[in-house]
Amino acid sequence: MNRHPSLTFRLDHQSGLAPYRQLVDQVRHAVSSGLLQDGDQLPSVRDVVTQITINPNTVHRAYRELEHQGIAEGRAGLGTFITSRSRVAPNVAERTSLEQALRDWVIDARRAGIDEETISELMRTALRQDGDVRS
Amino acid sequence: MNEEESVLEAVNLDKRYRRTWGLRECTLTIPKGRVVALVGPNGSGKSTLLRMAAGLSEPSGGTLRVLGRSPSPGTDDLRERVGYLDQDRPLYRSFRVAEMLRFGEMNNPTWSMDVAKNHLALLDIPLRSRVGNLSGGQQAQVALTLCLAKQPELLLLDEPAAALDPVAREDLLRLLMRQVADSGSSVVLSTHALSDVAAICDYVVVLAHAHVVLSNDTEYIVETHRILSIVGDSDLAPPPGITIINEQRSARGRSLLVRVELPFNDIRWRVDRPTLEEIVLAYLREGSPHRDGRNADEIENGAR
Numbered sequence: 028m029n030r031h032p033s034l035t036f037r038l039d040h041q042s043g044l045a046p047y048r049q050l051v052d053q054v055r056h057a058v059s060s061g062l063l064q065d066g067d068q069l070p071s072v073r074d075v076v077t078q079i080t081i082n083p084n085t086v087h088r089a090y091r092e093l094e095h096q097g098i099a100e101g102r103a104g105l106g107t108f109i110t111s112r113s114r115v116a117p118n119v120a121e122r123t124s125l126e127q128a129l130r131d132w133v134i135d136a137r138r139a140g141i142d143e144e145t146i147s148e149l150m151r152t153a154l155r156q157d158g159d160v161r162s
Numbered sequence: 163m164n165e166e167e168s169v170l171e172a173v174n175l176d177k178r179y180r181r182t183w184g185l186r187e188c189t190l191t192i193p194k195g196r197v198v199a200l201v202g203p204n205g206s207g208k209s210t211l212l213r214m215a216a217g218l219s220e221p222s223g224g225t226l227r228v229l230g231r232s233p234s235p236g237t238d239d240l241r242e243r244v245g246y247l248d249q250d251r252p253l254y255r256s257f258r259v260a261e262m263l264r265f266g267e268m269n270n271p272t273w274s275m276d277v278a279k280n281h282l283a284l285l286d287i288p289l290r291s292r293v294g295n296l297s298g299g300q301q302a303q304v305a306l307t308l309c310l311a312k313q314p315e316l317l318l319l320d321e322p323a324a325a326l327d328p329v330a331r332e333d334l335l336r337l338l339m340r341q342v343a344d345s346g347s348s349v350v351l352s353t354h355a356l357s358d359v360a361a362i363c364d365y366v367v368v369l370a371h372a373h374v375v376l377s378n379d380t381e382y383i384v385e386t387h388r389i390l391s392i393v394g395d396s397d398l399a400p401p402p403g404i405t406i407i408n409e410q411r412s413a414r415g416r417s418l419l420v421r422v423e424l425p426f427n428d429i430r431w432r433v434d435r436p437t438l439e440e441i442v443l444a445y446l447r448e449g450s451p452h453r454d455g456r457n458a459d460e461i462e463n464g465a466r
Contacts, residue, residue: 040360041437045381076339080332082197082362083343137434144429 034063034070036079044134046081050089051096055127058098058109069099069107096123167194169229169316169348170215176223177210184210186372188224192350192365197342199359200352201442202369208352209249211369212318215350216246229316242272245314249321251305255294259287259304263311270312278311281337299330306334310341317341319351323358331355335362356439366438368445376445380438387441390431391417401426408444419444 034057038046057063070078072086090107093099097120100110136146170192177184185207192198200208213219214226217233217240226233231240254262259282267273282289285303293301306322322338323331339362341347353359359366359380366383368376376383387407390400393415400406403424410417419436436444 038361040357040439045384046360047381073340073343076343077336080335080339080361082364083339084195084197084364140432142429142432147429 036070036075036081038079038081046085047088047092050075050086051092052127054089054093055098055124059124063109065109067109068105069093069109071106096120098123168192169194169196170350171227172211172224173226174224175211175214175221175226177207177214177219178222183207183372185214185369188369188372188374190367190374190377192348192367194348195346196348196365197339197363198348198350198365198367199363200350200367200369201354201356201359201446202352203446206369207372208369209320210372212246212320212350212352216244216318217241218246242270242312243315245309245312245317247305247309247317247319247322249324251302253293253301253305255292257293258289259291259293259296260289262293262304262308263289266308266311272313274311274313277313277341278307281307281310285333285337297330299326299333302326302330302334303337306337310337313345313347315347317347317349317351319349321352321354323353323355331358338362356442359442360438366442368442370446375448376442383441384435384438386422387419387436388422389417389419389434389436389440391415391434392431398430401428401431407441408448 034054036050036053038049040046042049044052054063054069063069069090072083072090075081075086076083090099090101093107094101097110099107101107133146136149141149168191170190172188172190175185175188188207188211200211202208210219214221215228215233217228217235220234228240229243233240233244254265257265263275263278266278267275279289282304285300287296287300287303291300293304296304302322306319309317309319317338319338323334326334335358338349338351342349351363364380366376366378366380367374390404392398396416400418400420403426404420404422406418406420408419419441
């Protein structure tokens, strides 16, 4: 087991994304890119706080969210680990990653100045196209 | 909703100086285990609130409870449980750092020499140095270390990072966060640096003209504010269920920073998420969002 995975968090305070969300996303990306694997330990809250200037509550919050998403699990007295279920049960992971991708897309679309109406229209169009393909 | 334990509770708290109000009808509850930013222009009441919470100044009216007790210079157990760092960071300049630590140890039953020495070792501050010979940043670190080594449940810090260079500032905030991680202390710190607020605080209190104009969890604040913008010289009324905090008009259109109280779906407005800094700045600019006749506390309660 790899005790010290090379995961270095960074925060962008101009992103408009809550700091805990940014940590969650960075772990998710690390898992999907293979940087973090099943059973790898996430840095301890104290390590993260030493690494970057961040509120420990934010790190706890991010790790709880990762547990909730089934990506990590807390082991009493040991720390937080990437769970093997994140591979075994792709439905949860796939779904949350799709949700995340959509959220990211919406953020990008807003940044590009696309308004809510156009976003809704694009979504409806895409859904219609999907329906066309199926039928 | 779960009743969170609070470390500080003020109800209609007033502080009257000879001719002005230091704090007026201040009502707020600060939950335990948070890192709270106290933000506001000079003279808005930040230091007044911190000094009263530390028992160094008496309220003129209303009630104030800190860790469930009424703070006053005579409340001995609060002196041990609360660490207060004054804006001026009083240190004995002719003392050596080690002497300051011994002084702290003699005066504080809950003192941890290990905590003090570990912090100073991490910062490369030699115990033999005379305080007066240290840089401003190092003096700030020593002052904060003295405060942290008491291992208080609640830290009240009046502009702990003011006038520090960026590296010293970062070191100081990390030192503070490490302490929070290790001991779970609650922190209330006043600051002008909104970037620090975004980095380390999970609760924000904005003071303006001796009043509380915003007090909440940062995540909640970010989730409940939006920027609405519209192109054209339209006088279109904003959708119902929002409170305008700040409005900016240009030749090309209008941009409103609003608090969203009800979901709305009005496609004529472009909707963006503001950063925490933008939101706090909007409250600071406007002073108080009482355009619709309500005060900030009522708006706060209505939003829950």
